[in-house]
Amino acid sequence: MRERCRTTKVWITNAGYEKAKASIEESLKKLRTDYLDLLLIHQPFGDYYGTYRAMEEFYKAGKIRAIGVSNFGPDRYLDLEYFSEIKPAVNQVETHVFQQRRLPFDFYCRVTL
Template sequence: MWPTEYGDGKTMEAIDKMLTRLQTDYIDLLYVHQPVGDFVGAWRDMEKAVAMGKVRALGISNFDANDEVFGQIMTESRVKPAVLQIECHPYAQRLAMREKVKPYGIQVECWFPLGGAMSNGALLKDPTIMQIAEAHGKTPAQVILRWHVQEGFSVIPGASNPDYIKENIRIFDFELTDDDMAAIRSLNKEKRSLNATYEELEQMGKMPMRD
């Protein structure tokens, strides 16, 4: 749900339009995209959609903006978030946020798992990752995505190139060793590619939803 679709009644209307657009009777997992505006009102409608069978699970995206918004959604919600979607990769392993959601059993889902375009492929050129990739006969991207999977993350690499999509899915025929995993964990700098402030998230939320 984009912030322009947040609000009691407004969100339910947007969900119905989404179901029509997707030509389906239900949605497996529905997120609030960012914690701005009336996200609590949106959540209320999303909870109603769960009760009606239109949605099966709810998630929160970018609720790492500050402690207040995470605490608010956890306090205000009856249907608790099943998934938290945040930027996460070997250079920004988000250790504190992972610890915060652990008591709630919330699954961490990683966007920008390869660092994002604005990182200029820094992770793909990292010597440690390249060395591990060579040892396994895999690409750096495959090693990074395999690391995510073995860490227990849900991971969503964005790609439109068919070759990259095929490369990204071919990560289930090998396994990183304990030493490999430790080496990649040691790369953590908590250095994110997208460092939007809460105020910047608010401004983005006022823009029309992208198709």
């Protein structure tokens, strides 16, 4: 039997503590579940510190199994990591033949080792 991995993102329009909390609750409701395997901040814009604090609360409550970010450059990733209680488990970075990002990839590999 194949397992499902429930993953979603908090979009820029829902940045900030209160909006993020409402967005997470809405995602749980729309997905008809009481937990998520992974929740990401879509991009580092707006009040992503508030967004991340809301995500940490849901993580501590057991409603999210892992939290992380998406499209964060090394500077913003390190800043968030330094000022957060729960370190991001993931930084989802787009890369393909037309968008190659060697420097960030090398950076994240060193940071996580």
